[in-house]
Amino acid sequence: MGCVQSFREICDRQKNTNVRLSLPAVCFVWQTAMIILFGVFIRYNEESDTHWVEHRKANNISSDIENDFYFRYPSFQDVHVMIFVGFGFLMTFLKRYSFGAVGFNFLIAAFGLQWALLMQGWFHSLDYTDGKIKIGVENLINADFCVAGCLIAYGAVLGKVSPVQLMVMTLFGVTLFAVEEYIILNLIHARDAGGSMVIHTFGGYYGLSISWMLYRPNLDQSSRLQGSCYHSDVFAMIGTLFLWMFWPSFNSAITDHGDGQHRAAINTYLALASTVLTTVAISSLFQKHGKLDMVHIQNSTLAGGVAVGTAAEFMLMPYGSLIVGFCCGIISTLGYIYLTPFMEKHLKIQDTCGIHNLHAMPGVIGGIVGAITAAAATESVYGREGLVNTFDFEGAFKDMVPTRQGGHQAAGLCVAICFGIGGGILVGCILRLPIWGDAADDNCFDDESYWELPEDEESVPPILQYNNHMRNKDRGDSN
Amino acid sequence: MGCVQSFREICDRQKNTNVRLSLPAVCFVWQTAMIILFGVFIRYNEESDTHWVEHRKANNISSDIENDFYFRYPSFQDVHVMIFVGFGFLMTFLKRYSFGAVGFNFLIAAFGLQWALLMQGWFHSLDYTDGKIKIGVENLINADFCVAGCLIAYGAVLGKVSPVQLMVMTLFGVTLFAVEEYIILNLIHARDAGGSMVIHTFGGYYGLSISWMLYRPNLDQSSRLQGSCYHSDVFAMIGTLFLWMFWPSFNSAITDHGDGQHRAAINTYLALASTVLTTVAISSLFQKHGKLDMVHIQNSTLAGGVAVGTAAEFMLMPYGSLIVGFCCGIISTLGYIYLTPFMEKHLKIQDTCGIHNLHAMPGVIGGIVGAITAAAATESVYGREGLVNTFDFEGAFKDMVPTRQGGHQAAGLCVAICFGIGGGILVGCILRLPIWGDAADDNCFDDESYWELPEDEESVPPILQYNNHMRNKDRGDSN
Amino acid sequence: MGCVQSFREICDRQKNTNVRLSLPAVCFVWQTAMIILFGVFIRYNEESDTHWVEHRKANNISSDIENDFYFRYPSFQDVHVMIFVGFGFLMTFLKRYSFGAVGFNFLIAAFGLQWALLMQGWFHSLDYTDGKIKIGVENLINADFCVAGCLIAYGAVLGKVSPVQLMVMTLFGVTLFAVEEYIILNLIHARDAGGSMVIHTFGGYYGLSISWMLYRPNLDQSSRLQGSCYHSDVFAMIGTLFLWMFWPSFNSAITDHGDGQHRAAINTYLALASTVLTTVAISSLFQKHGKLDMVHIQNSTLAGGVAVGTAAEFMLMPYGSLIVGFCCGIISTLGYIYLTPFMEKHLKIQDTCGIHNLHAMPGVIGGIVGAITAAAATESVYGREGLVNTFDFEGAFKDMVPTRQGGHQAAGLCVAICFGIGGGILVGCILRLPIWGDAADDNCFDDESYWELPEDEESVPPILQYNNHMRNKDRGDSN
Helix, strand or coil, rough: HHHHHHHHHHHCCCCCCCCCHHHHHHHHHHHHHHHHHHHHHCCCCCCEEEHHHHHHCCCCCHHHHHHHHHHHHHHHHHCCCCCCHHHHHHHHHHHHCCHHHHHHHHHHHHHHHHHHHHHHHHHECCCCCEEEEEEHHHHHHHHHHHHHHHHHHHHHHCCCHHHHHHHHHHHHHHHHHHHHHHHHHHHHHCCCCHHHHHHHHHHHHHHHHHHHHHCCCHHHHHHHCCCCCCCHHHHHHHHHHHHHHHHHHHHCCCCCCCCHHHHHHHHHHHHHHHHHHHHHHHHHHHHHHCCCCCHHHHHHHHHHHCCCHHHHHHHCCHHHHHEEEHHHHHHHHHHHHHHHHHHHHHHHCCCCHHHCCCCCCHHHHHHHHHHHHHHHCHHHHHHHHHHHHHHHCHHCCCCCHHHHHHHHHHHHHHHHHHHHHHHHEEEEEEEECCCCCCCCCCHHHCCCHHHHHCCCCCCCCCHHHHHHHHHHHHHHHHC | CCCHHHHHHCCCCCCCCCCHHHHHHHHHHHHHHHHHHHHHHHEEEEECCHHHHHHHHHHCCCCHHHHHHHHHHHHHHHHHHHHHEEEEEEHHHHHCCCHHHHHHHHHHHHHHHHHHHHHHHHCCCCCCCCCCCEEEEHHHHHHHHHHHHHHHHHHHHHHCCCCCHHHHHHHHHHHHHHHHHHHHHHCCCCCCCHHHHHHHHHHHHHHHHHHHHHHCHHHHHHHHCEEEEEEHHHHHHHHHHHHHHHHHHHHHHCCCCCCHHHHHHHHHHHHHHHHHHHHHHHHHHCCCCHCEHHHHHHHHHHHHHHCCCCCHHCCCCCHHHHHHHHHHHHHHHHHHHHHHHHHHHHHHCCCCHHHHHHHHHHHHHHHHHHHHHHHHHCCHHHHHHHHHHHHHCCHHHHHHHHCHHHHHHHHHHHHEEEEEEHHHHHHHHHHHCCCCCCCCCHHCCCCCHHHHCCCCCCCCHHHHHHHHHHHHHHHHHHH | HHHHHHHHHCCCCCCCCCCCHHHHHHHHHHHHHHHHHHHHHHHHHHCCCCCHHHHHHHHHCCCHHHCHHHHHHHHHHHHHHHHHHHHHHHHEECCCHHHHHHHHHHHHHHHHHHHHHHHHHHHHHHEEECCCCEEEEEHHHHHHHHHHHCCCCHHHHHCCCCCHHHHHHHHHHHHHHHHHHHHHHHHHCCCCCHHHHHHHHHHHHHHHHHHHHHHCHHHHHHHHHHCCHHHHHHHHHHHHHHHHHHHHHHCCCCCCCCCCHHHHHHHHHHHHHHHHHHHHHHHCCCCHHHCCCCHHHHHHHHHHHHHHCCCHCCCCCCEEEEEHHHHHHHHHHHHHHHHHHHHHHCCCCCCCCCCCHHHHHHHHHHHHHHHHHHHHHCCCHCCHHHHHHHHCHHHHHCCCEEEEEEEEEEEEHHHHHHHHHHHHHHHHHHHHHCCCCCHHHCCCCCHHHCCCCCCCCCCCCCCHHHHHHHHHHHHHHHH
C-alpha cells in the first residue's frame, strides 16, 4: 500500500492534454498490427465460407436456415446496439462530457472487438489442422461481450482519463478478459452465458481498481462539471432504455439453440421488470420529499439484468427471476445512496458512473445465484437430457453432478474477482505514468480537453464560461 | 352527469405532491404480490423448458429453428422498443416534463407487463392439467401489447397525474384489457392481430374518459410549461420514428407463421408511408404561411399503423393499405387542428398528447376497415385453406362465413369502446380521491414535483425561473 | 458551362419560402397517383399471399420458417432504422435545422419507398403472366435501398432547398436509380449487394451535381447558422451509431441465404471497426492541439461500410475488410479537412454534410475493391459451387469467368458515376426554376422557414435572436 502511494506521487506531474502524437500513433500502430494478425490468423468458419453449400450437403443439413447466422444474428444486433448506443449514451449524463462519453466509447469498442476476436479466437476457435481462427456470428457476439467488460471499466474513470489511457486500458482489459474467461469457462467448467461473473464482475472490479490507482485527491476542483443538465439526463435515458430492452438478447445470445435462448430471454425480461419497481421505491423512499433521482433510474433499473446473467439459462423459474430483480433493485439503489459516497471518501475510489452498484455488486450476486441454482438442479426438474444439455455435462465433465457444478460456479466467481482487482491494479500502475495526456484535477469532465467544441456554451452558467475562457486563454498562451 | 360533477368537487382538496410513502408502498407491495402470484401460477411452456429436446423428438420436429422463439423474437424486440423508447420518447416533447414522460412510462410498463402475464395467462395460457400458466415468447409480446393500451391512456393525462395514480391506472387498465380482449377474441371470435380495437380503441377511450373525470378547470395556470422547446421536439422525434419503423413488427408479431406475418408487415409498412404524405399536406395547408407543425409530424404520421392493425393480416391488398393510410393522415391531422381544442373547450376533455387523434379515432377506423375487409373476403382471393387459416374458421367456428365474421368484427369494436369509456369513468372516480399526490393546477407539466432536477434551468426563461424559485421556496417552508 | 451559368442567373429571383400550396399539392397528387398505380400493378408475392400454405405443400417446403420473411425481416428492420433514424439524425447536427433534417428525411423516404416499389418492381419483379408486380420482404429492402440513394443526395443540399424541391429530387432520383440499377445488375451483370456503386456512388454524385447546379454565391450570409451546437452534435451521434451498428445488416440484407448473408455481415463489421481507428487518428493528427473534430467522428467512421458494400459478399477475407476500412477512414477524414473546402471554393460545390467524403469517394473505392476482388476470385478459394453461387454464373452468364466479371464490375462503376452526374445536372436544372419555395441565401439552415418553432431560442445568441426577430417581423408585414 505504501509503495503504491509513493508511486502515485511520483507520477503526478504537470498535466498536458495534448494527444496529437500519442493518439494517432496508438491508433495507427495498433490497427496495423490488427491487420497483420488477422492476415496471419483469421479466416471464415464453415458457416460463413463459400464452401457452406458443400458442407451443408455433406452434413445432411436440410436448409440454409440452419446456418447459425439465423439463430444468432438478431441477438447479435441487439448486443451491438447495447455496446455502442447503450453504453455510449448511458455515460452522456455529464453536462459537458457527452462527446467523450459516446465518442471514446465508440473508439475503444471498435478497437477492442478486433483484439477480442484474436484473443478469444486463440483460446476458443483455433482450428489445429491449419492454425487458423475460424470466425462466425458467435465470435462477433463474444467479441462484443469482451468489449463490454472494458466499457464497464470506462464507467468508473469517465471524465478523468485520456483516450490514450482508454486504449491501453482496453488492450489489457481484453487480454485479461480472454484469459479469465478461458479459465472460468473451460478449465473450471463454470457456465456463464450472460456474463455475470466473466463480464460484469470482472469489468466492475477492473474499473474500480484502476480508478483507485488513479485516485485524484483534488477532483472537487472539477465539481462544477461533475453533474448533469436536463437534456443530458434525457440523452442518458436513451442508453438506459436500449440496455434495458435488449438485455434479454444479451443474456440469451450465446445460450443453446432452442429452449436455452428462449428461457434466458424470458428470465432476463422478468428480472429487469422487477428491478424497475424496487429501484423507484428505494429512490423515492430515501429522498427528501419523495422525489426520484435520475441517477438511480438510469442505472439501478439495469441491475436485475446483470444479476440473472449466469442463471438465465438455468431453470431459475419466472418467480426466481423476479426475486433476483427485486433484491438487486434495492441493493443497487442503496449502493448509489450510501456506498458510492463512502467509497469515495474512505476508500479513495472515485466511481463516476457508479459501476460498483450497477455491475460489480449485481455481478457478484449473479455469480452466487448461478452457483445456488446450479447446485439445486435436479433431474426431475430438468429431465435427464435437459440437465446434460443445460450444464454441458459432456466430454471430460460427463460425470459431473449439479452440487459439484455449484462449487465450480463459485470458484469461477472468485477467479473473476481476482482477475478484476489484480488486473486493475497492474494496469492502474501503467496508467499513472505521466505520458498519457490525462487532464489536471481542475479540468476533468470537460470535453474541452480533447474535442473541438461548437461555440455555444448554453449549458454552462455565465460565470463558469468566463472562467473557462480565462483558463483556455492562459493555456493557449503556454502551449 | 350531475353526480359525477359533484363527486369531482368533493375530491378537489389542497394538493400535495409528496409521494414518499405512497409510491414506495405501492411498488413494494405490488411487486411482492407479483412474486407470490408468479410462484403459484407461472411456469415455462414446452418451448422454453429444458424438456424441449424431448418434446421436439416426440413431436418429430426436425430442428431447433422450429422453436417459436425464432419465429417471433425479432418482432418481440421491435415491439419492446416501441413500448419503452417509442411511447417513452414520443411524450418527451414537453419542455419540462421529459423525465416524467420517459421515467413514468418506464415504471408503469415494467409493472404492467408482469400483471399482464398473469391476467392474460389466466384467460389464454392456463394449462388445466396442473393449473399453471405456461409462458413463452408469444406471452411476452402479448404482455407488451397489453401495456401499450395503458401507455396510450397515459398520453391523455401526461403531466397531470402522479406516479401513484399511473400505477393504479395501469393495474385497472391491464385488468380491463385482459377481460375485454378475452371477450373480443375468444367469445366474439373477432380477429385483431395488430390491436386496432383491443389496444388502440380501448386504450384511447380509457385514457380520454379518465382525463374527462380528472378535468382541471384552471389548467391554463400551467400553460407556461405546456409546450415544447427545440430540443424536446427532437427527442420526441426519436419516439415517433421508432414507433413508425417498428409498427410493421407490432402488427405482425402474433399473426400466423409464414404468410400471415409477411403480409401484415407489408400492409403496415405501406399504410404508414402513405400517412406521412397526407399528414404533411394537411399540416402545411392549414397553417398560416404553410409551415409544418411538429405536433402533427410527431403524431399523425403514425395513424396509418393504428388503422391497419386489424386488417393487416387479411388480404387488404397493397393499394388498400395505402388508402387507409391516406385517409388516416388527413383525419388525424385535422383532429389535432380542430377536434382537440373543441374537446378541451366544450367536452372538458384535456388530452395532452392528442391520443384521440392518434389512437382512438384511427383505432375505430381500423375496426371498421377490419370488419369490411373480413366481410368482403372470398374463397377466390384467399383460397379455401387460406380463408380458414386467416380467419381461424376452426373448432366451434368451423361453419363461420366471411360476412358473419364481418359482423363479429363490428361487435368486437363496440365492446372495445364500451370497455374503454366505462372502465375509464370507473377508474377516473377512483383517481379523483384526494390521496394520490397529484399536482395542483398551477404546477402541472413540471418535473419539479416528482424529480430531483439538475441545477441548470436552461430552457425556462429567467422570469419563470424566478417564479419557480419563489414557489419552491414557499412550498419548502410549508412542507 | 456558360449556358449553365446563365441559366442559373435567370432563375435567381426574389425568394419566397411559403409552400402552403405547392407542398400539399405535391403530396396529395403524388400519393393519389401511388394509390392508383399500386391498385393497377402491385400484389402480394407467393410468400406473403394466403396461398402460401398451398404453395409450400406443392413445392415440398417442410416448414413456414423457410418463408423468406424469416431470412430477411430482421435485416430489413435494421435497414429501416438506418433510413429513418440513421440518415435522419445524422443530419440533425446543424444548430437550427434539426426539424428539417429529421422531418424532411422522413417525408421523402416515405414517398420514395412507394415509388421505388413500383419502379424497381417493373424492372425486377414483374410477373409476365398477369402483368402484376409481386412484392415480398426483399422488395421492401430494395425500396429502402433505393431511398437511401436520395437521402445521400439530400445531405449535399441540406438546409438550402425546400421540401418541394426534395420531393422532386426524390421522384427523379428513384427513377434514375431504378434504371441505373437495372443496367448495372441485370444488363452488365455486376454484383453489388451493399450498393457501393448503385447506391453510394450514384447517390453521392447525384447530390453533388445538384448542389453544384444550385450553387449559392452568398451562402456565407447564413454562416451564423451553418454550425452545430453541443446537443445537436449529440443528436447526430444517434444517427451515426445506428448507421454504424446496422451497416452489417445493410450489406447482407439481400445477399444469398446462408453463407452469403453471414460473410457479408462479418466483413462489414470488421471494415467499420477499422475505419473508426484511422478516422480518430487523422482527426487528431491534423487538428491543432490534437483535438478531435465531431464532424469526422460523425461521418468518416462510416466510410468503411460504404467501401465494402460491393465486396462484402465475396471472399474478401477478414484482413481484407480491415485494410479497406483502414484506407477509407484516412481518405474520408482527409476529404473533410482538405477536399470539402477546396470544392466549395474552387468547384462551386457546397456540400453541407460532406457526402463526397462519406459516400461518393468511398463508393468509388468500393466499386474498385469489388472489381479487384471479383477478378481475383479462384475456384480453389471459393469452391466450384461457391464460385457459381457467389457471382451468379448461371443462365446467360454461365460461361463467365472471374477476370471478366472484374471488368463488368468496373463497367458498372462507370455507369453509376455517369448516371449520378448526368442525372444530377438534369434535375439541378429543374430545381433552379423559381417556383419551388427555397430560402434566400441569408436564410438557409434555418427551420424558421418551413416549421412552426417553439418560442424558446435557447441555442441562438441574443444578438442573433434580435436579428431573427426583426427579419421575421419584416417578413410578416410583407407577406
